[in-house]
Amino acid sequence: MTEIEQRADQADESLGASMRRWRESANLSLAEMARRVNYSRGYLSKVETGRAPGSVSLADQYDLALGADGALGRLARVICPPPADAAPSTGPTTQPEEGVSFVLAVDRAHNALRGVARSSLREHARQDAANRVVHDSAVYSARERLLISADLAVVEAGEDVFLRLIDLRNAVNAGADLDSQTYHAAYHRFAEAVWRLRLALRTSAGQPPFGPAWVRRADWSDRERCGCGELITRQPR
Template sequence: MSWAPLLSAVIGAVIALGSSLLVDVRRDRSQRGRDRQQERRRQGVAFTVALVDALGALRPVAAAGRDAAERRVAAGEAVAPVYAVREQLLVTGTPGQLAAGESAFHALIGVRDAVRDGSALDSAEYHDAYHLFAEALWRFRLTVRADLGEPELTPEELSHPDWTDRDRCDTCQSRALPSAM
């Protein structure tokens, strides 16, 4: 009996099995990478939406005539949902996302603090905090886009001079008019 055909069949089977395993390992790594990227995309969008929602919830608190205690509670409640989404980002985000996300989060806290301290929507204190937040939020969005390989955006591409939103702010525009005269 010749062992050559049997040996060649065994070697062929080992090569085929090894190749199949190698393809599966590569496919699995590739899928894990896509899954991680999709999770980072989801977390980036979720954090952005949570920040925007919190700002939206702070606006009526700043507009309403509440006493100091009610205002402090309402401002805290407006921002509270952001903490859980922030924790998820802290676990899944890239270092760049975390730095930009923390900057945006702390800028939102600046808006919250202005509202808690009694700043009205048309006050300089509110607007200074808001515009810092607007710029930090855009920096976060741009960082997430870059981490995901999306094209870079400039303010000019969206018809803005910068990321602060001052150009579209009626309060800031009305303040600029008297000093320009």
């Protein structure tokens, strides 16, 4: 039994508490851990504090990210054994088509909002147009399918995307145009959230994660590609 397994056994720790103890012993923030394992910070916080169940899959990713040589994965297999009558896994926990449908709907909504932000519509007409294009993108129905069918990590990432999209819509409603600081601040947070969802979907589908450099990016925000200026780059995330 490894040192961390002994500590968890002696203190009767949950898997989440053990994951938190291991992360903190490596002097990693929750935000940095979220980037390493491609889950949202909010979801990891819930797991580590016992508000969401841990899983063997997530523990394995902690091990990989921290170089823990399988310690947490082994512990997870003891603490979280599958129910005796559980059916064997037959594939990904989230159906890929549901995730892809949501991402495509979000992309349609974003592109349509760009059109509204570029327009010269006045206040009420602008608000009506922004609300209509989000509705017409089918993002609401795609979100419902994801909420019903996806695993918890994908749901968490999907809800973050949805909320960032609504923030972007609200910025356009308030009069932000494509060249404004307000629009870009909302857009870059949205872009980061969309990439986190893509990576969560890959994990759910059993595919390995990858970092921004794999697709020739500095990060997931698109800031380096848009030339929106130093002031916008410093906006809080």
